[in-house]
Amino acid sequence: MSDQVDDAVRDADDTRSGLSTAPAEVDSSTTVVGLGVLGWVRWGWRTLTSMRTALVLLFLLAVASVPGSVFPQRGTDPIKVTQYLADDPTKGEILDRLGMFDVFASPWFAAIYLLLFISLAGCVIPRSLQHWKAMRSRPPAAPRNLSRLPEHRRVETDAEASEVLASAAALLRGKRWRVDVADDSVAAEKGYSRETGNLVFHLALLVLLLGVALGSLGGFRGNVVVREGSSFANTLSQFDSFAPGRGFDPESLQPFSFTLDDFTAQFERGGPQSGAPRQFVADVTVVSEPGAVPEKARIEVNAPLVIGGEKVFLVGHGYAPTITVTDKDGEIVFRDSVVCLPQDGNFSSTCVVKVPDASPQLGLTGFFLPTAAVDDIRGPHSTFPATDDPAVFLSAWEGDLGLDxxxxxxxxxxxxxxxxxxxxEALRPGETWTLEDGTTVSFDGYVQFASFAIAQDPGKEIALVASIAAMTGLALSLLVRRRRVWVRVASGASGITVVDVAGLTRSEHASVADEVDEVASALGSPAGASTAQGSTGAEGAPE
Known part of the structure; x- marks a missing residue:
């Protein structure tokens, strides 16, 4: 019965404060009419801005992010996206139309993101205003029957009632409690930072979403593949792929350029981790702006090159065999280092050479193998990612390349x-393959290439501050206990002042017993008989 009374009092408390989520009671004698347009709008807004809806949208956002890990993304690995589309054009085109290769810029992801932002804003901001008012209000007055609270102590003292109340108020204020003194009682409350931390956490999530949105709208991300000895200039025409935000101005691109002087890759040799990457380093020569003095720089994984707010990240690498094609008349019709797409961890790579200037037109498909091996089951393959024994396996085709x-x-x-x-034909570096018509194909060697992601994110500082605030708020909401203590005095026999001290915690798996004991021992001596305590775990108190 006591639990039922406490629950009823607590529900009434929440209803008066405007924080209750329980449906309003409807008088059965009242005729129920339709909601109307305005009513449906209010219902939709309340549903969208409820914490339950925010949690559902947060879950949907997490689920919507899964394809970004399953499928290659243009923003991080455009080479694999290109290979996926080349291997399965039909399926690839469908997935591309659904935005699976650019998940975080797709309309459906943006819709979930926007709804989550609105839901959090409509849920957290009103709660923050209510919490601000509650922090400035007086602690709740002492209930009439303190003995029914979970923690209750009764002591006696010879001091006057006014002195007891003053001592209790001073003691609690010294412990940083919010205190309110009435005629015969003292009310104190502590732990508001728990709710503050909870709201800071949710507000920080809101700011984090805002920062990410700002970065998506005002920033950009582009990718480019640069071979050793080649250069890149930071202009739109130089990017292999470029994804600007809707508010990004291409004229704001930093006018820098760089040359990839050397790329170094080191791999574990021997042991169970054989072939595992250990170091990727791109040494470049950077010109920060036209006319500036070239400077040497090094780009490593998680150590990007930063120029004027833009960052150049090293995101991948591979090999580019140098192929020379000479026609039957001795004229060189093709000579270039051809970028090959890695297919496995040992960098077995595929590449294509198109020679439209040959007569008839010539096409070559091949495998570049850094450490070549051949067996009856796997055929040509690489056994190690470093170029210990490089070879290229070429297949020649003649006819119409379809370029026209x-x-x-x-x-x-x-x-x-x-x-x-x-x-x-299989070729080692320096070897030549002569076709039936006298055309020759030679494998002159190889260079390495590096794949760079160049990005500008104006919202990253906001996101960083919001992340720190979110962690701080979460720590407060988990570690701080919300509790209340009341002290009431009454006159006893023979001029003795009877002091009742009781406490209530609003946090689960927490106790206010130590604080009640401390206050009680400071105000007097235990009474002759202990008072029966109420049932534990109550959230509210009868008034």
């Missing part, structure tokens, strides 16, 4: 529908 059809083609795929296969 007007239909765009991937540089990593050869259309062989109108072509005839000429043969297959």
């Amino acid at each position: 059809s007007g239909r765009p083609q991937s540089v990593f795929k050869l259309e062989t529908t109108n072509m005839t296969r000429l043969g297959i």
Whole structure:
């Protein structure tokens, strides 16, 4: 019965404060009418801004992020996206239309993101205003029957009632309690920072979403593949892929350029971790602006190059074999280092060479193997990611490359529908393959390439501050206990002042017994008979 009374009092308390989520009671004698347009709008707003809806949207945002880990993303690995589209054009086109290769910039992800932002704002901001008012209000007055509270002590003293109340108020204020003194009682409350921390955490999430949105709108992200000895200038035409925010101005790109002088990759040799990457380093020469003095710099994983608010990240690397094609008349019709796409951890890589200047047109598909091996089951493959024994396995095709059809083609795929296969050959560096018509294909060596992501995120500082605030708020909400203490005095026999001290905690798995004992022992001596305590675990107190 006591629990039922306490629950009823607590519900009434919440209803008066405007924090109750229970549905309003409806008088059965009242005729129920339709909500109307305005009523449905209010219902929709209240549903959207409820904490339950915010949690559902947060869960949906987490689920919507999963494809970003399953499928390669243009913002981080455009080479793998290109390879995926080349390997399975039909499925790849469907996934591309659904935004699976650019999840975090897709309309459906943005819709969830925006709804979550609105839901959090509509839920947290009103609660923050209510909490601010509650912090400035007086602690609740002492209930009439303190003995029914979970923690209760009764002591006696010879001091006057006014002196007891003054001593109790001074003691509690010294312990940083919020104190209110009435005629016969003292009310004190502590632990408001628990709710403050909870609100700071949610407000910080709101600011974090705002910072991420600001970065997405006002920033950009681009990717480029640079071979050793080649250069990159920070202009739109130089990017392999470029994803600007809606509010980004291309004219604000920093006018820097850099040359990839050398790329170094080191791998574990021997043991169970053989082949595991140990170090990736790109040594570059940077010109920060036209006319500036070139400077040497080093870009490593998690150590980007920073120029005027833009960062250059090292996100990948691979090999580019140098192929030379000479026609039957001795004219060089192709010479270049061809970027090959890694297919596994040992960097078995695929590449395509298109020679439209040959007559007839010539196409080459190949495998570049840093440490070549051949067996009956796996065929040509690489056994180690470093170039211990490099080789390229080429397949030659002649015919129409389809470059004049007007239909765009991937540089990593050869259309062989109108072509005839000429043969297959394995080449080591320095070796040459002579075709039947006298055309020669030589493998002159290789260079390495590095894949860079260049980004500008104006909201990162806001996101960092919000993240720190969120962690601080979460720590407060978990560590601080919300509790209340009341002291009431009454006149006893023979001029004795009877002091009742009681406490109540609003936090689960917490106790206010130590504080009640401290206050009681400071105000008097235990009474002759202990007072029966109420049931434990009550959240509210009868008034």
